[in-house]
Amino acid sequence: MKQKIVSSLDAAVADIPDGARIMFGGFGGAGFPNNLIQSLSRKGIKSITAISNNCGTRDGELGIMFKNGQVKHVICSFPGPHANHFQERFAKGEVTCELVPQGILCERMRMAAAGLLGFYTTVGVGTEVAAGKEERVIEGKRCILETPIHADFALIKAQKADELGNLTYRLAARNFNPIMAMAASTTIVEVDEIVPVGSIAPENVITPAIFVHRIVQAKGLHYAG
């Protein structure tokens, strides 16, 4: 059996290089890989492109990466009312930002996951997000072309992993995590619990193990942001 379980958070992120494109799961305080983010920041990574719904809550979630000046570009839907570190760097021009409608952010990642090269949508037609995009009419509706968002790594949070990497999520902490797990070249998951193969009933698996490359147990290491 291929060994996906990694012994420490630091080991799980050790090979992520400067300049990497990295997806980060989480929404509304739920389902953020906070422990992996802390390890990534602590190792002193630089110039990453971050793909995430928002840009942190003060020092918490992705906030620490912006505080330390480790992000050069972010693709997100809603930086958030408490993303002060992001906004400070954005105002100084130290980080650039592409705003994407939230559901389109999901679908562009799903395109990358699915090996598709784009889709047309009515979302954003006639707005700032349509700038520079091909527009056409399908079924009588104006629509714009959206292209995939790829990533080298996804850092995600799940509740349980079995030793193969089959994942379950708790309540609404699922959000972006299963999408990012499928979209990135290498997916690293922090979980509350690692259980033996066969412990998760096949019909309860949300993210199949094929999408998961590294598993690290992080319960009890919770970082209070």
Next chain:
Amino acid sequence: MPDKPRLTREQIAQRAAQELPDGAYVNLGWGIPNLISDYLPKGVTVYFHSENGILGMGPRAKPGEEDSDLVDAMKVPVTLIPGASFFSQADAHLMTRGGHLDVAALGGFQVSEKGDLANWKIPGSKGSGGIGGAMDIAAGTKKVIVCMEHNTKDGAPKIVKQCNYPLTGIECTDTIVTDLAVIDVTPEGLVLREVAPGWTPEEVQERTGAKLIVKGEVPEMKLG
């Protein structure tokens, strides 16, 4: 001369709540729409949807019973009603864009006479702004109700011929509920359906930046 009393934000929410049919799947946006769940008419059950992957949200969680993994799109700890479900953010927006939700109530900065909506960014504002789920919701939901004050604090109309704020979506608004009126966006233009208690159609028109179509007698809103 000071204006007559207008509806409060709570009363706008209360009037908008009357637009929700029994059994509807509903998304509520930031601001006034977020108050609507407190004013559902008796005997009406609706299923609240949240962009982070919940269908069947119940009331806010009581103090001491919050669970940080169970929050709505505004990060507020919530509860579930029997029959609720969880799914990913992609499926949550498949529901918004794909026309599976019956009603969405959104806040607004401006609505045009064609139903264009601007609600995500104030021109000239500092910072990045943020779109969130509004563009997906506006584009795909069967019925979009915009809940807002009729005028800005300076008295400028928020219902206008053409929006000059950054747009959220074009021709996406079906009904506007304000502190002065209920207005339907139709192919002929904006139809004044109801006025706030004590207000006349002429007074509402004076405070509106686009032509309102008046068909016969316009009743006053009933807030029961």
